[in-house]
Amino acid sequence: MRLVATGFLLLAVLIYGISTFFGQLHPSMGYVAAFSEAAVVGAIADWFAVVALFRHPLHLKFIPHTAILPANKGRIAKGLSEFILQNFLSAEAIVAKIAEIGSAGRLRAWLLQRENAQKIAALTTRFLSYGMGVFDDQRVRRFVHAAVVSKLQEIDVAAAAGQVLDVLTEDKRHHAVLDEVLRLVDEAMASGETRDYIAKAVAAESPLIDAIRRMGWQLDETIARKIINGVARSIEEVRNDPDHALRRRFDEFIAGYIDKLKRDDGTRLKVQRIRDELIRNPALESYIGGLWQDFRAWLTRDLADRESRVHGAILASLGKEFAGRQVLVEQQEPGVWLVRTALVVPDNELWLHQPKARQDLAHALDRAQRQPAKESDLDATLKRLEDGGHRTGKKASTRSQ
Numbered sequence: 001m002r003l004v005a006t007g008f009l010l011l012a013v014l015i016y017g018i019s020t021f022f023g024q025l026h027p028s029m030g031y032v033a034a035f036s037e038a039a040v041v042g043a044i045a046d047w048f049a050v051v052a053l054f055r056h057p058l059h060l061k062f063i064p065h066t067a068i069l070p071a072n073k074g075r076i077a078k079g080l081s082e083f084i085l086q087n088f089l090s091a092e093a094i095v096a097k098i099a100e101i102g103s104a105g106r107l108r109a110w111l112l113q114r115e116n117a118q119k120i121a122a123l124t125t126r127f128l129s130y131g132m133g134v135f136d137d138q139r140v141r142r143f144v145h146a147a148v149v150s151k152l153q154e155i156d157v158a159a160a161a162g163q164v165l166d167v168l169t170e171d172k173r174h175h176a177v178l179d180e181v182l183r184l185v186d187e188a189m190a191s192g193e194t195r196d197y198i199a200k201a202v203a204a205e206s207p208l209i210d211a212i213r214r215m216g217w218q219l220d221e222t223i224a225r226k227i228i229n230g231v232a233r234s235i236e237e238v239r240n241d242p243d244h245a246l247r248r249r250f251d252e253f254i255a256g257y258i259d260k261l262k263r264d265d266g267t268r269l270k271v272q273r274i275r276d277e278l279i280r281n282p283a284l285e286s287y288i289g290g291l292w293q294d295f296r297a298w299l300t301r302d303l304a305d306r307e308s309r310v311h312g313a314i315l316a317s318l319g320k321e322f323a324g325r326q327v328l329v330e331q332q333e334p335g336v337w338l339v340r341t342a343l344v345v346p347d348n349e350l351w352l353h354q355p356k357a358r359q360d361l362a363h364a365l366d367r368a369q370r371q372p373a374k375e376s377d378l379d380a381t382l383k384r385l386e387d388g389g390h391r392t393g394k395k396a397s398t399r400s401q
Helices: 002-021 028-054 068-087 091-101 103-112 114-134 137-154 157-168 175-190 192-205 207-214 219-240 245-263 265-280 282-304 309-317 347-353 355-370 378-400
Strands: 325-333 336-343
Touching: 002 028, 028 068, 103 114, 114 282, 114 309, 137 265, 137 282, 157 245, 157 265, 175 192, 175 219, 175 245, 245 265, 282 309, 347 355
Parallel strands: none
Antiparallel strands: 325 336
16 A cells, blocks of 8 residues: 555656646646646645654654654553543443443344344354355465374373273273174184284294105195194184183283373373374374365354255354343442343243252153154043033033932
8 A cells, every 4th residue: 555655656756747847838737737736746745744643754853743652652541541441441331331231231132132043143154154265275274283283282192091091990891802802803713814824924933844844745744734723722712701811911901001001101101102103193184184174174164055964053142042031230338339131030930940840841742752642632531521521420420419
């Protein structure tokens, strides 16, 4: 803008010079010169007036009545603060205005009207949709990555991992992992590829067995079957015996590792190094960026949908938090006022807020859900009850006779 204004000033000066130089050619040149001269004078005067408020024009400090705001900012700020404090921010003025307007109650009542809530929800979703289009992906990804890295650096990963493992090993829940590993090993050992691999490994490790195999005796396969059968028996014993020695060793290993995570400085240092390597790994930034892209794509699709879940959530929440509440203004002590919301319950509804009544009501609602009424027509139900009452009355009169 400064360059544009300077350009217009130079243009006015140029027009003034040209119109003055060629003033004898046509009488209209005098008007052009007068207008351009007025423009130059006005521009310089406006520039001086504005600049003089904030600093010395051209840094010439001897010019009087310049740098007015810096020289008087203390006095101006004091006067403004006193004016605002006395006329707008005094306790009496604020309380009187709140009591007069009742803005919270009016806003609550306005938001509880569905058409108004729909307008706000529509504007909010429109704003979010616009925001998704103007966000700089790279800056957002860098910001999210920096936030995640900052939080990761604050976490004691070793202690957190120890606590997680404590929870996972309660009631021997970690044995489910061991059982799954044993099942996978058992399936792998039962495959023909595993048997062939073990046979080849046995032959490769023993020249004698390899020589016997070349003579036509499949000793390597026999040894492989023996190894597989032995491993299978061991796995079956471990899977069927909850108190097997291997399970106890597994428990001891896990317990010892958890203790190291909590107390051993060397183990904790290794875990911290792994955390630091993870933070420095470009894959982490790429993963976080992918999460942002997925979230942005989902939000964009949802906001474009006529049945937007975001729009529905906003619409459902507007005004509901303070529904049924009133704004109360109380003076705690001279000069101290408390503004709060409160749930006002009429006297004839107090019984609904008693613990016993609330419990009975919850039981009744639960029973109604589990055993829905067979008769949904209220008129038919009332007629049936009336007919039943009439029949009961007739039976009683017959007995009396």
